Amino acid sequence: MASQEAVVAAMVTPFKYSNRVVLRTILGRGDGGLGLLGVRVVVGGWVRSAKEVKKEPAVVVQPDVGSSPLPQRDVSCVEILQTRIPFLRSIIRVLGGGDSYPPHREKTDIVLPKLPSTVFLQVSDGSCVASLKVVVESTIASPGQIMPTGTCILAEGVLKLPAVEGKHAIELQAEKILHIGTVDQEKYPLSKKRLPIGSLRDFSHFKPRTTTVASVMRMRDALTHATHNFFQNNGFLYVQVPIITTTDAEGFSETFIVTTLLGKSAEKVEPKYVHEIEGVSLEALKAAIKEKSNLVEELKRSDSNKEALVAALRDLRKTNELAQQLESREELHPGASLNKADEINFSEDFFSRQAYLTVSGRLHLQSYACSLGNVYSFGPRFRAERHESMKHVAEMWMVELEMAFSQLEDAMTCAEDFLKFLCKSVLENCMGEINFFSKRFDKTNVDRLQSIISSSFERISYTQAVDALKQVTDNKFETKVEWGISLTEEHETYLVGEIYKRPVIIYNYPKKIKPFYMRVNDDGKTVAAFDVVVPKAGTLIRGSQNEERMSMLSTRIKELGIRSEEYEWYMDLRRHGTVKNSGFSVAFEHVVLFATGLVDVADVIPFPRSYGKANN
Incomplete structure (x- = not known):
C-alpha cells in the first residue's frame, strides 16, 4: 500500500519552484484525474465561475405521544430560534398592548448569523483548457471574497469524486485556503462571461486569463518549440540578427526611425x-x-x-x-x-548615422550563411504602416533562414517540410486546444492541419497561375488578372480552394514586384522567388534564391533607385567568396492564425502594436 501511495504521489509532483501542483498534471491525464483520488495537493489559479449553495436549517419534529421515539441529534440554538421566530413575534404583539393603549412599535427584525453554505469554484491556472472544480465551505473562506470572477486562490485539499455527476471527473475538497487575491468587480474588465475576443484587445494584460487567449498562447508556445526543433534537427545554427539596422532589407519598406x-x-x-x-x-x-x-x-x-x-x-x-x-x-x-x-x-546621433528598426533579417543572415552554411533566426520585425489590417500589425515575429550552396528548388522543399512539421507537431501536442477552437471558432481546423501533412504541394510558376486564373469564367475577381500584377488574396484563395484543392507553391514572379536581392532568371523578366499558399490562410511563406552575381545586383539597385551606399556591406558578400544561396521567411503569427482558425493577427500576439494603438 505504501509503495502504491508513493507511485501516485510521484504522478503529481509539485512544480519545482513552488509547492503547488500544475492543473495540467491532474486534468491532462487520460482518466481525467480519477487515478489520483484521495491524494492531497495544493493548487492555485484564477476563478472562472462560481456557484454558492446555501445549507437549509434543520427543523425539529416533535414525536406523537405513544409513538416510538425518533433518533435524537444535537440541535443548535440558532436553528431552534429560527423555527420559533413566528411564535415569539405573536407573543410580543399580545403583551405589548391592546385597544386601550396606543400601539407600541418594537423593532422585531433580528440579525442572525448567515446560514452556512458551500461554494463551487471553477479554477484555471492557464496550463490547460480544462478547469478544476474546487469545493470550499463558507467556514473556511468568505464566499463574497472567493466567488468573483478573476479572484486568485491557493487552496490545499484532497481530490475526490464529485458529489453530483457532471462534466468533471474529479474535484478538490478544499481544507485550507492559503491565499486570496480579491477582485474589484466594478472595475475588473473580465467580470462578464463570454466576452467577444475583439473587446479584449484593450486589456492585453488581462486577456490571457480567458480560455481563448490562454489556448492561443499554449499553441504559440508549441509552435515556437517546433520551429526550433525543426531547424536544430536539420543542421541549422540559430543566429540572432539585429533589431536596429541601417539597411532597409527590401529597399522600399515603411520603417521606424531610431534616434x-x-x-x-x-x-x-x-x-x-x-x-x-x-x-x-x-x-x-x-x-x-x-x-x-x-x-x-x-x-x-x-x-x-x-x-x-x-x-x-x-x-x-x-x-x-x-x-x-x-x-x-x-x-x-x-x-x-x-x-x-x-x-x-x-x-x-547615437549611431552617427540614420538607423531603423529592422523589417527583415534575411540580408544579415546571408552574411552568416556565407560562413556557417545553414542558419536561421526567430524574432520581432517592424513595419511603420499606417493602415489597419487583420493580417498585419506594426510588430510581428518572423522565422527566417538562409542556406549556402542551395538554389530555388532546395528552398521550396525546405519550406514544405517545415510547414508539415509544424502542423504535425501541433496536432501531437495541442489536441485539447485544437478541439476547443474547433468547437468555438472553426470546425474545419483539424482537417485543415491534417491535409497539410498528407498533401503533396502543387508547384506552379507565376505564369501558370495567371493563365489558370484567366480561364475562370464562373467567378469575377475584383482585381483583373493580367501578367505582372501581384496576386491578391482572392486570387490565391481560388487557386488553392477551387483549382488545385491543395497547398500551392508559386514561383518565378515578375521582378518588378519583388525585392532587389532576388536572383534574376534567364528570361530577364522574372526572379527566382516563391510563395507557399495554403487554404484559408493564404500565403504563409515567402522565399527566394538570392542574387549572387555582382553586376546583376548592382543593376537591380540602380533600377529601383535605392541608395547603394547603404548596401556596400551586402555587396561585399558578392565581391569576396560569393556563393549561390537561398532562403525564406515565415510570418509566425500567420501560422498561429492558421492553426487556431482565428482571423485577426492582433488576437494571437501577446501585446499587439498597431497604428495609434500601444496600450501597454
Missing part, C-alpha cells in the same frame, strides 16, 4: 528633409499624409504598378518623418514652424 536627438533641444528636432520645405505647418503635413496614404492604399489594392507603389511609399515615409519631428518641436515650442536653418545632423 536619440528628439527632445534634446529645438535645434536638433528638425528632419533631414527640411531644406526642401520652408514655413510648412503641421496641419498641412497631416493633410498631405492622408492624401498620400490614400494613394498608397489604392496602389496596393490594384498591385498593377510596383514601381509607382515604391515611389509612393518612399514619399509617404518622408512626409511622416517631417510630421513626427515637427510634432516633437511644437511640444517644446508651440507655434514653431520648420525653417531652413535647423536640419538634423545624424552624425551627432
Whole structure:
C-alpha cells in the first residue's frame, strides 16, 4: 500500500519552484484525474465561475405521544430560534398592548448569523483548457471574497469524486485556503462571461486569463518549440540578427526611425528633409499624409504598378518623418514652424548615422550563411504602416533562414517540410486546444492541419497561375488578372480552394514586384522567388534564391533607385567568396492564425502594436 501511495504521489509532483501542483498534471491525464483520488495537493489559479449553495436549517419534529421515539441529534440554538421566530413575534404583539393603549412599535427584525453554505469554484491556472472544480465551505473562506470572477486562490485539499455527476471527473475538497487575491468587480474588465475576443484587445494584460487567449498562447508556445526543433534537427545554427539596422532589407519598406536627438533641444528636432520645405505647418503635413496614404492604399489594392507603389511609399515615409519631428518641436515650442536653418545632423546621433528598426533579417543572415552554411533566426520585425489590417500589425515575429550552396528548388522543399512539421507537431501536442477552437471558432481546423501533412504541394510558376486564373469564367475577381500584377488574396484563395484543392507553391514572379536581392532568371523578366499558399490562410511563406552575381545586383539597385551606399556591406558578400544561396521567411503569427482558425493577427500576439494603438 505504501509503495502504491508513493507511485501516485510521484504522478503529481509539485512544480519545482513552488509547492503547488500544475492543473495540467491532474486534468491532462487520460482518466481525467480519477487515478489520483484521495491524494492531497495544493493548487492555485484564477476563478472562472462560481456557484454558492446555501445549507437549509434543520427543523425539529416533535414525536406523537405513544409513538416510538425518533433518533435524537444535537440541535443548535440558532436553528431552534429560527423555527420559533413566528411564535415569539405573536407573543410580543399580545403583551405589548391592546385597544386601550396606543400601539407600541418594537423593532422585531433580528440579525442572525448567515446560514452556512458551500461554494463551487471553477479554477484555471492557464496550463490547460480544462478547469478544476474546487469545493470550499463558507467556514473556511468568505464566499463574497472567493466567488468573483478573476479572484486568485491557493487552496490545499484532497481530490475526490464529485458529489453530483457532471462534466468533471474529479474535484478538490478544499481544507485550507492559503491565499486570496480579491477582485474589484466594478472595475475588473473580465467580470462578464463570454466576452467577444475583439473587446479584449484593450486589456492585453488581462486577456490571457480567458480560455481563448490562454489556448492561443499554449499553441504559440508549441509552435515556437517546433520551429526550433525543426531547424536544430536539420543542421541549422540559430543566429540572432539585429533589431536596429541601417539597411532597409527590401529597399522600399515603411520603417521606424531610431534616434536619440528628439527632445534634446529645438535645434536638433528638425528632419533631414527640411531644406526642401520652408514655413510648412503641421496641419498641412497631416493633410498631405492622408492624401498620400490614400494613394498608397489604392496602389496596393490594384498591385498593377510596383514601381509607382515604391515611389509612393518612399514619399509617404518622408512626409511622416517631417510630421513626427515637427510634432516633437511644437511640444517644446508651440507655434514653431520648420525653417531652413535647423536640419538634423545624424552624425551627432547615437549611431552617427540614420538607423531603423529592422523589417527583415534575411540580408544579415546571408552574411552568416556565407560562413556557417545553414542558419536561421526567430524574432520581432517592424513595419511603420499606417493602415489597419487583420493580417498585419506594426510588430510581428518572423522565422527566417538562409542556406549556402542551395538554389530555388532546395528552398521550396525546405519550406514544405517545415510547414508539415509544424502542423504535425501541433496536432501531437495541442489536441485539447485544437478541439476547443474547433468547437468555438472553426470546425474545419483539424482537417485543415491534417491535409497539410498528407498533401503533396502543387508547384506552379507565376505564369501558370495567371493563365489558370484567366480561364475562370464562373467567378469575377475584383482585381483583373493580367501578367505582372501581384496576386491578391482572392486570387490565391481560388487557386488553392477551387483549382488545385491543395497547398500551392508559386514561383518565378515578375521582378518588378519583388525585392532587389532576388536572383534574376534567364528570361530577364522574372526572379527566382516563391510563395507557399495554403487554404484559408493564404500565403504563409515567402522565399527566394538570392542574387549572387555582382553586376546583376548592382543593376537591380540602380533600377529601383535605392541608395547603394547603404548596401556596400551586402555587396561585399558578392565581391569576396560569393556563393549561390537561398532562403525564406515565415510570418509566425500567420501560422498561429492558421492553426487556431482565428482571423485577426492582433488576437494571437501577446501585446499587439498597431497604428495609434500601444496600450501597454
